[in-house]
Amino acid sequence: MKKKVLPVIVAILLILVIGGCALGKVLLDKYSYSKEEADWNEFYQVSENDRSAIILQNEMVEEQALIKDGVCYFDLATVHKYMNEVFYADMTENLLLYATPTEVIRTTFGETAYTTTEGTQEAGYVISFADGDNVYVAADYVKLFTNYSYECYDRHVQVNTEWGTRQVAQLKKDTAVRLRGGVKSPILTQAVKGDTLEILEQMETWSKVKTADAVIGYVENKRLGEITEETETPVTDYQAPEYTSLTADSKICLGWHSIGGVAGNDTLYSMVSGTKGMNVIAPTWFSMTDENGAFRSFATAGYVTTAHQMGLQVWGVLDNFNYANENGISISTLNMLSSTTARQNLVKNVTDTAVGLGLDGINVDFEQLSSDCGPHYVEFLRELSIECRNKGLVLSIDNYVPFNFNDYYRLDIQGEVADYVIIMGYDEHWHGSKDPGSVASISYVSDGLDRTLQEVPANKVVNALPFYTILWKTEGTDVTDEYITMRNEADFMSKAGVSAEWDEVTCQNYAEWTSGSVNYQIWLEDAESIAVKLNMMTTKNIGGVAVWRLGYGTQAAWELINAYLQ
Known part of the structure; x- marks a missing residue:
């Protein structure tokens, strides 16, 4: 009997030993610390x-x-x-x-x-x-x-661009910093007792940390000493640049004087007559003539002297389209602005000309720029702002109402380098668009200013008002249009034999009528619509008002502008 039992006992013991070894191996595999090192390149x-x-x-x-x-x-x-x-x-x-x-x-x-x-x-x-x-x-x-x-x-x-406070802890004993939380995770680096680790994230048993040499990995919480907070040391050898500005203490009122030739300067008196409160006149004198930085000028020193005697500052307008349109040629603004030689020629020549004429400032009106022209345009504005700042010239920049699709005009940078950022608060529906609608509804203008004020200091923002509207004519599927100036609107409406009614959506007087097979629509810019816009501008406390253009307005509109300026 004993001979039969003994082999059984031995077998059972062997099974237990083998099972124990297997279990021990399982437990060892599960709970022992891996010594595998992570591939840093990977x-x-x-x-x-x-x-x-x-x-x-x-x-x-x-x-x-x-x-x-x-x-x-x-x-x-x-x-x-x-x-x-x-x-x-x-x-x-x-x-x-x-x-x-x-x-x-x-x-x-x-x-x-x-x-x-x-x-x-x-x-x-x-x-x-x-x-x-x-x-x-x-x-x-x-x-x-x-x-x-x-x-x-x-x-x-390791790159740092901002500094604040951080949580840190010292290691209580030597340990491995691992790729992930877990004893089987590969080792990134070894840290020794007393090392200070930044605690990025603390979990139940592991913490995400950063070592002094910027290795980010995981260590066990039990290896960490007391967690404390410390203030990070910022860069001490950097001094932020200071952009000085020539903004006025009071609101500006700018009127664009459209001049198509040297003889147009003789209309100064008639254009200024009837205005009220205007303190800046901007003659459209300078226009790009080639891709090498040259421009044509209709300017005269006599005009500047006379304007000064009237109490007006003179900001000469530099544009990228009038000369090309007048002569029916194509000039690439992109080619000009992307050439440092051409761009800096333009900057130097226009600022030297402005100083020679005794101008008070330069007004930039570059339109229809493509998105790929954006970085070069911004560099042009930076370089122009330097020369204007060094020569005591006010720099103002004309802009479309801002949307995502034209954000490469970079109002945020303009607000930093320029003295005034002018929003042309019109062309919501524009000549030739074949899309009848208001030139400048109140929501279009107000929302555009709100977006501008997110990027530009309020005292630098100027809203430009349209002293014109568009008469829309629809015949079947054909849509045509024509401009009507504010001063001619009343006469036009009288001759057409129609009256307008106030539209609360656009805050404009609106009229629609049919003559023959043609349907007419008009959203008027008049004293009532101007009053609403000026009231809105007052609530936003912006830097002033501009008008396109002199000679288009009415006495009532100018009276309202003068009151706004007070």
């Missing part, structure tokens, strides 16, 4: 040895830095997106420009020096270079003009 998504991931604050972004000859570079799109959008590259002339409030600093691709008004400055490294369609800028050069910090590590670059 973790940082770096496939080339000269590339480094960018950690912006506490997040890895999709863009990467380039390390070349021991120097850290960012491509210009990355600089614009995260650090500083003022840098401007001219790919044809191989230039990198930076416009401050008072000067344009330049360097040529591949060079180690840059030029300021004080002369040539040596950087000690290649500042920028082009690689195909990309321009790379040295991180240290970006730092000369930018409130940010960076630190390069083995596979990544």
Whole structure:
């Protein structure tokens, strides 16, 4: 009997031993700490040895830095997106420009020096270079003009653009910083007792942390000491540029004086006669004539002298369309503005001309720009603002009512560099659009100003009123139109034998009638509609009013404007 039982007992013991070993292995596999090391190239998504991931604050972004000859570079799109959008590259002339409030600093691709008004400055490294369609800028050069910090590590670059407070804790013992929370997760790096870790996110048993060398991973909570809060140290060697302005203490009232030739200057007295409260006159004198920065001028010094004697400032208008329209030629604003030589020729010539004439300011009216022209237009405004600021000229810029589709005109930047941002509060429905409607309904104007005020200081915002309307004629499917000036509206309505009624939606007097097979519609701009717009402008406390154009208005409208200015 004993001989039969003994083998059974041995077998059971063997089964228990084997089972225990198996269970122990399972438990060991489950609860022991993995020693597997993570692949940093895979973790940082770096496939080339000269590339480094960018950690912006506490997040890895999709863009990467380039390390070349021991120097850290960012491509210009990355600089614009995260650090500083003022840098401007001219790919044809191989230039990198930076416009401050008072000067344009330049360097040529591949060079180690840059030029300021004080002369040539040596950087000690290649500042920028082009690689195909990309321009790379040295991180240290970006730092000369930018409130940010960076630190390069083995596979990544830590970038900070803002500072506040952070939670930190010291390690109570040596530990591995892992790719994910869990003992089986691969190891990113080792941290030692006493290291200070930034706590990014705390969970039940693990915390997401960042080490002193900007490795972001996970450690067990039991390894962490007391969590405290500390204030981050911001950059101390950066001073923000100061953009000074020539905005007036009181509201401005600008009237555009449409001048089609030198002889048009003789209409100054008649155009000013009957106005009330106007303190700025803007003659349409200067117009782009080619793509090299030249412009034609109808200006005379005598006009400026006479206007000054009338108590008016004179802001000469520079446009990109009148000369081309008058002569039936095509001039590419994009080609002109994207050439640094041509652009700076225009800036210098128009500001020198303005000073020579004794002008008080320049009014820029560049219209129908394409979106790809946007960055070059912005650089033009920056460079023009520098010359205007240095020469004591007021810079005002005309704009369409802002929408998402024309945001490349960059009202936010205009609000920084210009003295006045003028919103042309009309053309809601425009000549030739074949879409009958109001030229400037109250919601169109008010909403446009609200969007502008999100980008531009209120004292710099000027709303331009239309002293005209459009008569719409619809015959079948054919829609035509014609302009009618405010001063001629009453006579027109009388001759047509119709009267208008107030429309609460547009806050305009509206009339519609049929003659023969033609249906007529008109939304009047008159004293009543102007009063509503001025009241709305008063509530928004903007910097003033403009009118398109002199000679179109009525005495009643000017009386209302004068009251608004008070």
